[in-house]
Amino acid sequence: MANVDMIGIRKAFGASVALDDFTLNIASGELVCLLGPSGCGKTTALRILAGFEKADRGEVRVEGRDLANEPPEKRLFGMVFQDYSLFPNMTARQNIDFGLKVQKKSATERTSIIDRMIEVTALQEHADKFPHQMSGGQKQRVALARAIATSPRVLLLDEPLSALDAKVRETLRDEIRRLQLEIGVTTVFVTHDQHEALAIADRVGVMSNGRLEQLAPPRELYENPANAFVAGFIGTVNRLAAIGRSDGRWDILGRTVPGNRPAHEFITDVAAIRPEQLAIDPVTDGGASVVSVSFLGPITRVIIEDVQYGRVFADIISADASGLAPGQSVRVRLRDDVGEIVLIGEGE
Amino acid sequence: MSMESVTALAPGHGDPAGPPPIDRGRRGVRPSSFIRWAFLIMVALYFVVPMLAMARFAFQNVPTALLTPEKIFTGWSMSGLWAALTDPQILNAAKTSVLLVVFAIILNLVLLVPLAIVTEVRSPQLRPFLTAFTLLPWVIPPIALVVGVAATFRATVPWFLASVFSLVPFYALWAMPFTYRALDAGLQAISARTLYEAARSMGASLGTIIFRVLLPNMRASMIAASGLTAAMVLGEFAFASLLLKTTLPTQMVTYERSDPRGGLALALFVMLLTALSLGLVVRSLRRRGLNVQTTGL
Amino acid sequence: MRSLFRRENRLGLFVVAPFAAFVALFLIYPTLVVLYKAVTPGGTLGTDALQRALSGTYRTGFINSIALSGTSAIIGGIVGILLALTIKSLQRPRWLHSTLDSWSAVASQLGGVPLAFAFIATIGTQGILTKLLMNVGIDLKEYGVSATGFWGIVIVYLYFQIPLMFLVMMPAVSGLKETWREAAAIMGASPARYWRAVGIPILAPAALGGILLLFVNAFTAYATAYVLNSGGALVPLQIRFLLQGNVITGEEDLGNAIVAWVIALLLTSLLLMTLLQRRTLKWTSS
Numbered sequence: 001m002a003n004v005d006m007i008g009i010r011k012a013f014g015a016s017v018a019l020d021d022f023t024l025n026i027a028s029g030e031l032v033c034l035l036g037p038s039g040c041g042k043t044t045a046l047r048i049l050a051g052f053e054k055a056d057r058g059e060v061r062v063e064g065r066d067l068a069n070e071p072p073e074k075r076l077f078g079m080v081f082q083d084y085s086l087f088p089n090m091t092a093r094q095n096i097d098f099g100l101k102v103q104k105k106s107a108t109e110r111t112s113i114i115d116r117m118i119e120v121t122a123l124q125e126h127a128d129k130f131p132h133q134m135s136g137g138q139k140q141r142v143a144l145a146r147a148i149a150t151s152p153r154v155l156l157l158d159e160p161l162s163a164l165d166a167k168v169r170e171t172l173r174d175e176i177r178r179l180q181l182e183i184g185v186t187t188v189f190v191t192h193d194q195h196e197a198l199a200i201a202d203r204v205g206v207m208s209n210g211r212l213e214q215l216a217p218p219r220e221l222y223e224n225p226a227n228a229f230v231a232g233f234i235g236t237v238n239r240l241a242a243i244g245r246s247d248g249r250w251d252i253l254g255r256t257v258p259g260n261r262p263a264h265e266f267i268t269d270v271a272a273i274r275p276e277q278l279a280i281d282p283v284t285d286g287g288a289s290v291v292s293v294s295f296l297g298p299i300t301r302v303i304i305e306d307v308q309y310g311r312v313f314a315d316i317i318s319a320d321a322s323g324l325a326p327g328q329s330v331r332v333r334l335r336d337d338v339g340e341i342v343l344i345g346e347g348e
Numbered sequence: 349m350s351m352e353s354v355t356a357l358a359p360g361h362g363d364p365a366g367p368p369p370i371d372r373g374r375r376g377v378r379p380s381s382f383i384r385w386a387f388l389i390m391v392a393l394y395f396v397v398p399m400l401a402m403a404r405f406a407f408q409n410v411p412t413a414l415l416t417p418e419k420i421f422t423g424w425s426m427s428g429l430w431a432a433l434t435d436p437q438i439l440n441a442a443k444t445s446v447l448l449v450v451f452a453i454i455l456n457l458v459l460l461v462p463l464a465i466v467t468e469v470r471s472p473q474l475r476p477f478l479t480a481f482t483l484l485p486w487v488i489p490p491i492a493l494v495v496g497v498a499a500t501f502r503a504t505v506p507w508f509l510a511s512v513f514s515l516v517p518f519y520a521l522w523a524m525p526f527t528y529r530a531l532d533a534g535l536q537a538i539s540a541r542t543l544y545e546a547a548r549s550m551g552a553s554l555g556t557i558i559f560r561v562l563l564p565n566m567r568a569s570m571i572a573a574s575g576l577t578a579a580m581v582l583g584e585f586a587f588a589s590l591l592l593k594t595t596l597p598t599q600m601v602t603y604e605r606s607d608p609r610g611g612l613a614l615a616l617f618v619m620l621l622t623a624l625s626l627g628l629v630v631r632s633l634r635r636r637g638l639n640v641q642t643t644g645l
Numbered sequence: 646m647r648s649l650f651r652r653e654n655r656l657g658l659f660v661v662a663p664f665a666a667f668v669a670l671f672l673i674y675p676t677l678v679v680l681y682k683a684v685t686p687g688g689t690l691g692t693d694a695l696q697r698a699l700s701g702t703y704r705t706g707f708i709n710s711i712a713l714s715g716t717s718a719i720i721g722g723i724v725g726i727l728l729a730l731t732i733k734s735l736q737r738p739r740w741l742h743s744t745l746d747s748w749s750a751v752a753s754q755l756g757g758v759p760l761a762f763a764f765i766a767t768i769g770t771q772g773i774l775t776k777l778l779m780n781v782g783i784d785l786k787e788y789g790v791s792a793t794g795f796w797g798i799v800i801v802y803l804y805f806q807i808p809l810m811f812l813v814m815m816p817a818v819s820g821l822k823e824t825w826r827e828a829a830a831i832m833g834a835s836p837a838r839y840w841r842a843v844g845i846p847i848l849a850p851a852a853l854g855g856i857l858l859l860f861v862n863a864f865t866a867y868a869t870a871y872v873l874n875s876g877g878a879l880v881p882l883q884i885r886f887l888l889q890g891n892v893i894t895g896e897e898d899l900g901n902a903i904v905a906w907v908i909a910l911l912l913t914s915l916l917l918m919t920l921l922q923r924r925t926l927k928w929t930s931s
Binding site for chain 2: 657660661663664667668670671672674675676678679682724727728731734735743746747748750751752754755757758759760762763764765766767771772773774803804807858861865867868871872881884885887888889897900901903904907908911912915919
């Protein structure tokens with residue numbers, strides 16, 4: 001088990017900068033998700049950590065030791081790839097065995113490790129199958145078993161679930177987390193799927209354009225996004241104008257509330273309001289009308305056109321939405337239980 | 349769950365117009381790139397030197413034997429090529445070969461275009477048979493089939509083998525594998541089956557579909573198949589020579605015996621012409637995303 | 646097949662029948678006649694001709710042809726594989742791959758008369774390379790290299806063998822995933838170990854299949870061998886002698902028997918080749 005530090009990493013491919021002053025500290029045994037749209041540099045960060053790419057500048061340290069001159073072979077990491085990357089000429093068992101053989105473990109030790117890996121990944125029926133005889137989910141479980149069989153110091157997962165279909169994705173996601181907690185391995189998990197990241201990570205690092213925008217536990221990321229990008233990338237958000245008051249609070253949607261930064265008189269800022277923080281009153285003079293109503297099970301998503309705020313998304317408990325219909329006049333307001341708003345505007 | 353499906357609608361959803369996806373696929377600098385280039389250059393030399401030597405040999409102004417080491421880069425002349433290109437027997441042989449090309453292409457397309465279409469849109473169960481068939485010309489090459497032809501047609505219908513055009517069916521036969529492959533690739537590239545079903549559901553007749561929809565879309569593969577057939581026929585020597593027919597390749601060998609310089613000039617000329625047209629066919633097809641299998645396998 | 650004969654599919658029959666008849670008449674019928682005659686020399690069933698076809702000078706012919714084809718297939722195969730691997734690893738000049746691809750498609754078809762001429766002009770007795778080297782005091786003949794000898798013919802055949810192997814191998818080599826190499830590396834394996842345990846086993850079926858194809862290709866090459874050395878003891882050239890001299894009784898049976906052996910040899914090689922290719926397809930597409 002090891003703590004990992006990436007310090008001031010810069011990496012450019014020709015003219016395009018993939019990582020710029022990228023710093024990330026991971027505690028031993030922690031699972032960190034790097035989350036971001038494609039091209040944001042998250043995979044480059046992972047590949048620099050693995051040693052497949054060399055950083056132009058900056059350091060990678062594991063347990064405080066600089067890895068600059070260690071090739072991937074010497075790093076004692078484990079890695080799972082998006083395309084499974086199982087050796088097609090080997091059975092599941094032989095794939096898991098590969099790294100153990102390289103480590104020159106004894107035959108009895110190898111057998112016992114393989115058997116345990118097959119058991120924890122529930123691959124008993126598929127142990128002697130070749131990759132082309134297995135489904136995507138089974139292949140990725142073999143890849144996972146193969147990666148952790150060698151007891152790596154750090155486990156790297158490069159979009160391991162994005163080639164799988166929704167149901168398998170969810171099961172395997174939880175399985176990865178369970179295994180990771182069980183063996184306590186420091187893990188970096190790269191994904192573009194926010195639900196995946198929020199569901200399993202200890203901390204999530206949201207990236208864009210080669211920078212780490214925010215690194216925080218999932219809940220904090222959702223409730224208190226550091227900036228507009230993070231707010232927009234995690235979940236759905238309404239960007240609504242808030243008007244400052246002299247007492248430091250903000251006027252928004254008919255209420256006066258404190259914000260994560262104090263207001264001054266006459267300034268406006270953009271507040272990130274989640275759809276579930278809104279309520280709808282069916283009144284005739286509310287200055288807004290319903291555009292569409294989508295039933296999504298427990299909640300109902302209502303899209304409203306407000307004269308003052310423009311298009312607004314609201315998620316309300318389905319039981320309360322039964323009377324709403326497109327064209328209906330309504331009023332949108334901030335729910336009473338919202339104590340503080342998050343401002344994400346460009347500044348003071 | 350619900351989030352995912354609506355995220356795209358979100359007003360505040362940041363659309364991070366980042367740089368192009370440079371995330372993956374690159375790797376660090378590799379050593380030994382010197383060795384790779386040295387190897388490539390050696391292979392390139394092997395392929396280029398004989399062509400240059402042939403050109404030097406063909407365009408000299410002295411008889412071959414007099415080409416001493418000192419004079420090896422001086423004294424050029426095109427007379428060998430001119431003599432060969434104006435030789436009446438060569439011209440006759442060339443005319444024969446061009447006609448053989450045309451007939452072989454026509455025969456091939458007449459037999460295979462309908463077959464490829466039917467296989468693709470109506471009877472896919474024929475496909476394994478045709479795939480197996482494409483291996484046959486490799487099993488029974490000209491040098492083997494010529495014995496069979498001698499044992500059968502020469503004995504029973506000698507008049508058939510009297511004409512040089514008796515070569516046409518056999519040439520068509522050896523061109524079939526890559527003709528079929530090219531046509532099949534073309535049909536699959538335009539998803540002929542879907543086109544056919546769509547046109548059918550709109551009430552188009554089979555003839556309309558074939559002539560208005562499928563054939564115009566198959567032009568590229570027909571041109572490719574024709575180019576490959578032409579190259580094959582213009583190069584085929586064994587069958588023609590063993591049946592004692594005069595075609596361009598066999599006449600070229602005869603001509604070279606009397607005038608090595610002119611023979612080589614002509615061979616170079618024909619080879620460059622073939623290579624150039626084949627190259628154009630291959631490249632234009634690659635650009636359309638069609639993969640040509642010149643081996644017919 | 647059954648659905649072919651349903652009424653609405655009668656069209657299929659109309660299309661298949663001429664093709665089938667054509668192939669049967671010009672390919673299957675002559676071949677079957679040869680095979681039949683090969684096992685019934687002089688009109689009675691017997692293996693006499695088949696045995697004679699593998700004895701004496703014909704035995705030498707088969708041995709020479711197999712040695713020549715095998716040598717050129719193995720050398721051409723190795724160079725072709727190395728070429729494909731090199732091209733895959735050099736991504737830098739983007740034109741390189743497509744140029745070599747097109748060039749190979751062309752060059753693999755360039756057998757025949759002009760090619761033989763080109764090498765006569767290069768390493769023949771009056772060849773340019775021969776003379777140039779003589780200028781600096783190297784006599785190619787002393788090294789046993791002439792366009793008409795065994796190694797000369799091998800060198801000439803390589804001109805179409807290497808591009809053919811490149812074409813056959815490129816899909817398999819492209820199918821080698823970069824992440825396999827990375828997965829092996831992160832598990833601590835050296836590059837040599839990766840090649841031994843993963844790279845070579847994955848390429849092996851395609852490589853063996855390709856070499857078999859090259860073998861078949863060289864075995865049946867006639868024009869090049871004829872122009873370079875028409876009197877050589879190679880199977881295709883011996884067939885020519887038998888074909889032109891078949892007024893002598895019995896010689897015709899011998900020709901049929903040789904062709905029967907050739908077809909058997911080619912058929913075996915190609916069946917093996919397709920089996921190997923099927924395995925490659927399964928591996929590289931999974």
